[in-house]
Amino acid sequence: MQPVIQARELAALLGGHDAPVLLDVTVVLAPARFDGDYRPESGASLWRDAHLPGSRHVDLLTTLSDTASALHFTRPAPDRLAADLGALGIGPGSSVVVYDQGGATWAARVWWLLRGVGIDARILDGGLVRWMSLGLPVETGEPSSRVPVDVPVSALTDRGLWVDRVEVTDIVAGRAPGTLVCALAPTQFTGADATRYSRRGHIPGSRNLSAKTVVDDRGLLRSRDELVALAASALGDADEPLVVYCGGGISACLTALGFVVAGHDAVQVYDGSIEEWSADPSLPMVTTAGGDA
Known part of the structure; x- marks a missing residue:
């Protein structure tokens, strides 16, 4: 499967039985003003302002990252990753599309993380910026509920990435x-x-x-x-x-x-x-x- 999906192609899938799980993974990270200046912020407020219909925001400061690590955004241990994915309703057989505000770096990060354990994921090419430039529909407000799934650690295959x-x-x-x-x-x-x-x-x-x-x-x-x-x-x-x-x-x-x-x-x-x-x-x-x- 191609690692990216185009906006109109994705729009045609929404609402159908083949609709993927949509994840907005935006993080706001300001340029360094001086050496050691590291200021990441959640992109949740941006998601609430406008997002793809049916998508959920994933706060990478707390989810799909190892919060116990001294480093920022490092990948979580397999059991934590399995728990995070299950809470998002993502299992080994899920189809996932990830996007961010348009820079693609955060989307690529989560795509690589999912690809690394054998989950079918694609990046929305151009992110939210491209989606909105085409006049495609957006939603605002809080997320809808999602049914969690059980993800055994053994189902996540380490691909050595x-x-x-x-x-x-x-x-x-x-x-x-x-x-x-x-x-x-x-x-x-x-x-x-x-x-x-x-x-x-x-x-x-x-x-x-x-x-x-x-x-x-x-x-x-x-x-x-x-x-x-x-x-x-x-x-x-x-x-x-x-x-x-x-x-x-x-x-x-x-x-x-x-x-x-x-x-x-x-x-x-x-x-x-x-x-x-x-x-x-x-x-x-x-x-x-x-x-x-």
Whole structure:
């Protein structure tokens, strides 16, 4: 199944027996004003103002994330994930469409999370912005009730789409194959801009393919040919697997989507990303000047 669905295609499904579960996963994350400035806010109020008919807002600050972790938005343990999905009425046989306000990063994050355990999920191309630009109907107000389902942990199949710090360290040290790809904007990659995290820059040996380049100025995913060209430009003859990271494992999922659509099969995401890596002073980071940070 294609990882994205177009607005009119989705509109034709709503109300029918094949209607998917619709999740608005918007989070508001302001740009960093200074190093360490991290201010995520729930997108629930935006959802109440306007949302796709029948959709529910998922607050990623508390749901589908590990709230016990010192890091933001890391994926939950299997039992917590199963419980969260069950409460949303999502089981292994469910069809899910995720969307956000239009940037696609948060939608890509939840798509990657669901894909990683074998659940059929797609991203609404262009999100709510595209939907409303086409004059398609929206609702306001509070969510309707949803019947929970029982999701056994054993029903969630780990497809190996995530890596941890140890695996990234092995790639950096040359002990394991793979290519690191940073999904941050070029000025964040080089360390020129302020960061939300402990230190500026990128992990040594990384390539750069900003998540912002994967979508066009309307928030729509670029064509497969465009994504193939972007991937080729960023990767050259790089070895797989491709391990994508960003600041906190969110934008990385959008760049990972671009690689998947471009035809790359061996793609993984470093969930801890720069937030985890930069917090350990023993781990090197590279800035614009090429020195350690």
